[in-house]
Amino acid sequence: MLKKTKLYSILNFKCPRCHKGEFLECRNVYNLKKAGNLREKCDCCDLKYSREPGFYFGAMFVSYALGVALFVTTWVATTVLYPQYSAELLLGIIIALIITLGPYLYALSKIIWANLFFHYEGTTPKKNR
Numbered sequence: 001m002l003k004k005t006k007l008y009s010i011l012n013f014k015c016p017r018c019h020k021g022e023f024l025e026c027r028n029v030y031n032l033k034k035a036g037n038l039r040e041k042c043d044c045c046d047l048k049y050s051r052e053p054g055f056y057f058g059a060m061f062v063s064y065a066l067g068v069a070l071f072v073t074t075w076v077a078t079t080v081l082y083p084q085y086s087a088e089l090l091l092g093i094i095i096a097l098i099i100t101l102g103p104y105l106y107a108l109s110k111i112i113w114a115n116l117f118f119h120y121e122g123t124t125p126k127k128n129r
């Protein structure tokens, strides 16, 4: 159902242009030796994932937004569900959550950033673009 949408590419870490090739070097985002490392180009459509040196510096803004969204969502949900928790405990929970989800948010921010600049063009492999 989500095929051909940016959400499909983002949630499955697939190439933003063909939705077939892998985006990350390693599918396991918790492999810290390769965390967030991208492939140079798509195996299927030959899309170069990095347009220019430093292209993914902008992904830090996406990462920041994801972190803030996670913080606010967790704070509000925990405050509503467990009003007896102190602010220090809430902060501890959120810090633990952000550290745990850090590698995933890092990889997610890169694929979101790539999807802002590359658009779906079909699954037919096209070379020399």
Ligand SMILES: [Zn+2]
Binding pocket: 015, 016, 017, 018, 019, 020, 021, 042, 043, 044, 045, 046, 047
């Ligand atoms: Zn591709």
